[in-house]
Amino acid sequence: MEILRVENLTKIYGKDTTKVIALDNVSFSVEKGEFVAIVGASGSGKSTLLHLLGGVDRPTSGKVYIDGKDIYDFNDDKLAIFRRRQVGLIYQFYNLIPILNVEENITLPLSLDNREVDQKALDEMLKLLGLQNRRTHLPNELSGGQQQRTSIGRALITNPTIILADEPTGNLDSKSSDEIVALLKKSNKELKQTIIMITHNMEIAKCADRILKIEDGRIVEEV
Amino acid sequence: MDLLNKLTIKNLKLNKKRTIVTIIGIMLSVALITAVASMYSSAIQSLINYETREKGNFHVAFFDVPTSEISTFKNNRKIESINLTQNIGYSKIDSQNEYKPYAYIKAFTSDSLKNLSIKLVEGRLPQNENEILIPTHLKTNGRVFLNVGDTISLDVGKRIESTGYELNQFNPLQKDEENNCNEQIIDTQKKEYKIVGIIERPATNIEQRSAPGYTFITYLDSNNLRGNVDLYTRYTKDGMKNVYEVTANILGVDAEKYERYLNPTGEMPDEDIIKFGAEVENKYKTNVNQYLIDLETDPISSSSVGGLGIVVGIVVGIIVFTSVFCIKNSFDISITEKTKQYGMLRSIGATKKQIKRNVFYEATILGVIGIPLGIVLGFLASYILIIISNYFLGNNFVKGLVLEFKFSYIAVIVAVLLGIITIYFSAFRSARRASKISPIESIRNSGNIKIKSKKLKSPKLIKKLFGIGGEISYKNLKRNKKKYRTTVISIVVSVFVFVALSSFMSMAFDTVENELQISDYNVSLSSTSIYDASDEKYNKFIDTTKLDNIEDYTILRNVGFEYKNRRFNPEYIKWGNLDLDEKVKNEATEYFNIYTLGKEQYNKYINTLGLNYDEIKDKAILMDYSKVPRYVEGKNKPEFKTMRIYDYQKGEKLEGRLIDDKPYTIEIGYVTDVVPFGLKDHADGYLIISEELYNKIAPDKMSKVIQIMYKSNNADKLQNDIDELLKGENYNLNNKEENVRAMNNLFTLVGIFLYGFIIVISLIGITNIFNTITTNMELRKQEFAMLKSIGMTNSEFKRMIRLESTFMGVKSLLFGLPIGIGLSYLIYHFLTEQSGLPYKLPVVGIIIAIVAVFILISSLMRYSMNKINKQNTIETIRNENI
Structure with missing residues (x-):
């Protein structure tokens, strides 16, 4: 089943002399349960693509369908609500809220949605993340890997349609990187979670079902 | 120029708004100090001018x-x-x-x-x-x-x-x-x-x-x-x-003794004073104009205007304290923002000393711009204040005393010095903090966020009531406790001072109003040297009652009546707990005032009482009801009860003597609680007789001593008319409305000064609050972006910010209002309670304070929120990643 379809997506920054074409007429689609890696050098447009997929940015032209819905048909508020229910975002720098503890950071999207936290599901999530003993710690009391696992937890807790990960291992040592990749893979296999991950590390990309290579805003190769 | 200093200037330019706000803070403090010092020296100079103009320049x-x-x-x-x-x-x-x-x-x-x-x-x-x-x-x-x-x-x-x-x-x-x-x-x-x-x-x-x-x-x-x-x-x-020494030398007397002679402290025995006095006057008689000498040399320790100097000192102290507090905060913020930069500089080899110097350099630049502007502004303000003061004071208080503006170098020097001290005081600790930044800590920028989870507990109620947004904003206030503390304190101080002041002002105006209401007339005329005047002169005074704009009047004359064996109302004795010795009671000479009201007013009065002129004209009416106070131990306010004072009944005769010792017996024809017009401010318990009777019994000396009370619908015009009519006569004209107006003017002026002061102090506080809130919002930019990216809607975001400002406002008001109300009660307790006026909660002041606080905080939050909203979520998240 097709869960994500991208049609002729274009994003242009600036005007005239400073004009930069970050994405140039990109089209592709992703099946449910797929683990797709997007690789490319820095400046190739991969982060732009990810942000457009997540609805945190709007394209110059083109469409993105998630679960059959054109996400840019939504207004800002609806898009925000759509995002907290259907999209999980993972950043290179975790972007946790420093004043909330692990548990609170993970359940933040549920709280925003005024949903009750299913204690059992949360416990299972923490177990999956290996953070059972860290649930009341604040982000600054955690290691980088633990922080990133927290942010993965935050992305997974809502059972989103799709997870978008932007260089999730970019800031981590190799041991932690492996843990994170394993975690993503596990959620892909066990929870049938659709994942799109950006990376410039080919080793990590190889864990994915499919690799899209992006260069100068265009998809040049599909492995 | 040093590269570091260049960097500082670049940074100041980059954070233009904060730089400007900080300069405004410095400028306002310096302006306040300048204005206070300049007003003080102008006041002293005006007193000197007044003194030399009115009494002579010697x-x-x-x-x-x-x-x-x-x-x-x-x-x-x-x-x-x-x-x-x-x-x-x-x-x-x-x-x-x-x-x-x-x-x-x-x-x-x-x-x-x-x-x-x-x-x-x-x-x-x-x-x-x-x-x-x-x-x-x-x-x-x-x-x-x-x-x-x-x-x-x-x-x-x-x-x-x-x-x-x-x-x-x-x-x-x-x-x-x-x-x-x-x-x-x-x-x-x-x-x-x-x-x-x-x-x-x-x-x-x-x-x-x-x-x-x-x-x-x-x-x-x-x-x-x-x-x-x-x-x-x-x-x-x-x-x-050395006025005593110089003068004593001229007089040829001992200087030390001379000083003690002029300022007697009791050390010198009386006979010595007399002896030495003769010695002093032996050569020449002298007059030492100590007041002018004090004004010109040492006004602060002078007994007459020294209090002013102390007030000025306290005010300047408050200004410096507030300013140090606020400007220091602004330096702190600037350094927090530049932590990374300082760490980087340290990592490439900048010494602690260089970093410190850098902070002081920044302080110097701000001072060089802020201080001169402040001095100009301060002089301008005091110039305007002097014009306003003269407008309100006019000639109402001391004739010929006009405030004159004096440019004072001392004021400039004081302001510059205090300004520099303020700035360096503020920069000093920040500089030390900056120099202590360790390279690695600062590059990771973790030094500023050291939080412990224990301290961040928020009550469940907050989340229940306001959702996750509420919780985040609540916890944020706790995280930035130190930063917000300065904000909260600034607001608290402004709020309580404002509430107390506004309460003080309304009490002052109430007292004036009360003063006006004590009496029922608004113009009164009296003359003491009239008793041996010609009938012509006397009639001239009486003629004033025929002028226009008079609604009612009383021509009051009175004669004293002495008698013995006074009888008080038993209830009155009990109420006042008057334990009187029988002997004293029987032998003490008592005193009644016998009043006459003038024919017209008397007729009006007996009409009100329903009396017949022919029946009452040879008898006295006893006005004998009074609101009697009773002081209860432990209470500051007296209790009041209306009752009769004396035990005399209708028909009773009192035997005694009139003021010229003529024996006289007066019959009480009626007892009443009705006060005739014009006597509302006289002590209760007196006798009223007809003019006919008064003219018969009053000694010649007292027959022409009059006081006329008028109720006029145009007091000022009446005053002018009377002045015109009585030109050249010796009289005392008292226009209550004019007095009240003069008092109101005085209090309005005091109000302008007090409110002006509190507003500027608050403004200095606001520059501080502005810096704190905007930078704090700036620092949390990434957090906000993240919240948005994981799906916080715009309205939820706005709600969160609003909640944060509400929490902060409520917290400040929770401290500020009770302190303010407490202070206002204290002011009431010490100043007005005696007058019997009830305590009034300064409701208007409280409402203004609440509204102002919320408008201030929310507009600052909205201002910085708009700035954040303009930034692209993606850019913000990305910026951090680079």
């Missing part, structure tokens, strides 16, 4: 100095200048004022005419010994009509008492027991003078109220001096500081 006056000894004064280096006058003598004139039958001729040199408070109303100053000036009150008080251009012939001589003792202006007219004049003028010489000008009545140090002679001033040729003269000297700065 420090020490020496009287009766032989002409031959003037040169010793001229050669005294401690004496700056000398003004000479000479007493020519007394001459009898045709004055209508029986206590002022003379002209007293003094001669002034041309310098003295300029410097010794002579104010010309008409004509010119005398230029030779045949020309003379007369005072205005010669006509208005003495009814002697002389004009400029007239020539007068005077027999000038010495005024001596029957014992042969020579008298001067300080001795009133001497009369014996039969009211006959007990003095005479001898050794007269005929002199002709041409009147060239009219002057205002001279100051009281030249002519006291009781002085028997009108002061006439002729010319004294300083090149042709004979006899004894009076010397009015100005001392040099050095001379003023």
Whole structure:
């Protein structure tokens, strides 16, 4: 089943002399349960693509369908609500809220949605993340890997349609990187979670079902 | 230029808004200090000007100095200048004022005419010994009509008492027991003078109220001096500081003793004082103008204006404290923001000293811009304040006292020094903090976020009520406790000072209002010297009641009535707990006031009471109901109860004596609680009789002593009309409305100063709050972006920010309002409780404070939120990643 379809997506920054074409007429689609890696050098447009997929940015032209819905048909508020229910975002720098503890950071999207936290599901999530003993710690009391696992937890807790990960291992040592990749893979296999991950590390990309290579805003190769 | 310093300037330019706000903070503090110092020096200068204009420009006056000894004064280096006058003598004139039958001729040199408070109303100053000036009150008080251009012939001589003792202006007219004049003028010489000008009545140090002679001033040729003269000297700065020593040297007495003699502390025995006094007056009589010397040399320790100096000191203290607090915060913020940069600089080898210097460099730049601007603003403000003050004060309080602006170098120096101290004080700790930043810590920027989970507990209720947004904002306030503490304290201080002040002001105005309501009339006229006046003069006073704009009036006359065996109302004795000795009660002489109201008012009064004139006209009406206070121990406010004071009933006769000892028996014809018009402010418990009866019984002496109370619908016009009608008479006119207006003006002015002060102090606080809130929002930019990216809608985001400002506002008000209300109660307790006015909660002040706080916080939050909203979520997240 097709869960994500991208049609002729274009994003242009600036005007005239400073004009930069970050994405140039990109089209592709992703099946449910797929683990797709997007690789490319820095400046190739991969982060732009990810942000457009997540609805945190709007394209110059083109469409993105998630679960059959054109996400840019939504207004800002609806898009925000759509995002907290259907999209999980993972950043290179975790972007946790420093004043909330692990548990609170993970359940933040549920709280925003005024949903009750299913204690059992949360416990299972923490177990999956290996953070059972860290649930009341604040982000600054955690290691980088633990922080990133927290942010993965935050992305997974809502059972989103799709997870978008932007260089999730970019800031981590190799041991932690492996843990994170394993975690993503596990959620892909066990929870049938659709994942799109950006990376410039080919080793990590190889864990994915499919690799899209992006260069100068265009998809040049599909492995 | 040093690379580091270049970097600082770049940073200041980059954070333009914060730089400007910080400069404004510095500017306002300096402006406040300048304004306070400049107002103070202007006030002192105005007092000096007033003093020299009204009383004469001299420090020490020496009287009766032989002409031959003037040169010793001229050669005294401690004496700056000398003004000479000479007493020519007394001459009898045709004055209508029986206590002022003379002209007293003094001669002034041309310098003295300029410097010794002579104010010309008409004509010119005398230029030779045949020309003379007369005072205005010669006509208005003495009814002697002389004009400029007239020539007068005077027999000038010495005024001596029957014992042969020579008298001067300080001795009133001497009369014996039969009211006959007990003095005479001898050794007269005929002199002709041409009147060239009219002057205002001279100051009281030249002519006291009781002085028997009108002061006439002729010319004294300083090149042709004979006899004894009076010397009015100005001392040099050095001379003023050692005024006792210098003066004692001239007088040839012991300096230390002289000082103690002039400032008696009780150490010197009385006989020594008398002995030494004779010694002091042996050579010359003197007059030390201590007040002017204090004003010119050392106003702060002077007893008369020293209080002002203390107030100024306290105010400046508050300003410096507030400013240090706020400016320090702004430096702190600037350094927090640049933590990374300082760490980087340290990592490439900048020393601690260099970093410190860098912070001070930043402080210097801000100071160099802020301080001069502040000084200009401060002088401008005090100039405007002086204009406003003069507008409100007018001539209502002290005639001729006008505030004059004085540019004061000392004010500039004080402001600059305090400004520099403030800034460096503020920068000092920040600089130390900056120099302590360790390279690695700062690059990771973790130093600023050291939080422990324990401290971040938020009550469940918050989440339940306000959702996750509420929780985040609540926790944020806790995280930034230190930063927000300065904000909260700033607001708290402003709020409680404002509430207390507004309460103080409304109490002040209430007291004035209350003052007006105590009496039922608004204009009153009285004259004490009328009792031996002619019927014509008396009728002139009565005629004032026929003027326009009078709604009601009472012509009040009264005579005292002494009697024994007073009987109080038992209830009154019980209420007041008056435990009276039987003997005292029976033997003490008691006193009743017997009033008469004038025919018209009396008729009105008995009509109100339903009495018949013929039945009551020979009896007295006893007004005997009073609101009696009772003081209960432990309570500050008295309890009141209305009751009768005396035990006398209708028909009873009181035996006693009138004031001239004539035995008299008066019958009480009626007892009432109705107060006639005009007597509302008189003590309760008096007798009222008809005019007919009063004229029969009152001694001659008392028959014409009147007080007239008017209720006018145009008090000011009535005042003018009465003044016009009674021109030249001796009377006392009191326009209550004018008094109230003058008081209101005074309080309005006080209000302008107080509110102006609190507003500027609050503004300094606001610059601080602005910096804190905006930078804090700036620092949390990434957090906000993240929240948005994981799906927080715009309205949820706004709600969160709003909640944060609400929490902060509520917290500040929770502290500020109770303190403010407490203070206002204290002010009430100490200032107005005695007057019996109830305590009023300063509701308006509280509401204004609440509204202002919320408007302030939310507009600042909205301002920084808009800035954040303009930034692209993606860019923000990304920025951090680079």
